[in-house]
Amino acid sequence: MSVAAYSSVKVITTARLHMGFIDMHGGLGRRFGSIGLSLDKPATRLQVAASDDFSVSGPTTEHTAERVAACARRFAQLVGLTGCAHFKMLEAIPEHSGLGSGTQMSLAVGVALSKLYGLGLTAREVAALASRGARSGIGVGAFEHGGLLVDGGRGPHTQVPPLIARMDFPEAWRIILVSDMGGLGVHGAQELQAFGALPEFPAAQAAHLSRLVLMQALPAVAEQDLESFGVAISELQRTVGDHFAAEQGGGCYISPAVADAMAWLEAQGVSCVGQSSWGPTGFAVVASEEQAAKLLQGLEQRGMPLRYEICSAHNTGSIVEAI
Secondary structure: OOOOOOOEEEEEEEEEEEEEEEEOOOOOOOEEEEEEEEEEEEEEEEEEEEEOOOEEEOOOOHHHHHHHHHHHHHHHHHHOOOOEEEEEEEEOOOOOOOOOHHHHHHHHHHHHHHHHOOOOOOHHHHHHHOOOOOOOOHHHHHHHOOOEEEEOOEOOOOOOOOEEEEEOOOOOOEEEEEEOOOOOOOOHHHHHHHHHHOOOOOHHHHHHHHHHHHHHHHHHHHOOOHHHHHHHHHHHHHHHHHHHHHHOOOOOOOOHHHHHHHHHHHHOOOOEEEEOOOOOOEEEEEOOHHHHHHHHHHHHHOOOOOEEEEEOEOOOOOEEEEO
């Protein structure tokens, strides 16, 4: 029977934006590649302690509790762990919202168990065991480091896409999340089917997106030039969104209500808007808390059935502590 190294372990990890794929053509031997951003909220927070069986408590849904227990049992089976644990869930990133809930939950559970039982596994090793990072390494990078992240996509032997760039995101900038609580992003078998149905991505467009990221988006963050960053990300979003349009209802956004809110924000002069992953969450990056609050007031006055939240970037990785 495995013996716990600590009485309990706490893990806190936060949501991420997936701002888009860079090269879905794959002609150079690597496919996908992503740019994304770690957020300060919403978060997944849990505490774990050794127990006679896998169990879950806390202010969470029955489905989330089942999901946590399933993750734990699968991880234990994969690593040959004979000890069990009780998970106290304090908070969970909303599922299928485009904010990376699945990856962050799998990493939080696996890393917590690894720490509790002294297995010494890294987040990247846990991700590989849990088959996370199939297309994007942004979620793993967010767990490890936070900040603005670029991964190098998948090559023939890639387990988890490598992180090739990481930058602190400007502290003053704010991110407005716009969520359609009545819809879910594409996930699971539907996601696999959608990727299989996509037409070939043009090599010239992949080259253009790579240039946008390397020569516009990243330097703009280094120089805190929000306008240039926004132009690059919005163009990447439109290009990738057009490619996925047939699989998400004919547009760049899977939720018509979110698309309407994003159009309104653009009309107010916001240069950086988009959809995170398959949605249904949209995002807008603005220069300050004051600007974000003013725009939020305008959004709420429109009376759309949407949920709004103002976030900051999270420029550090997850918290993993023995307590």
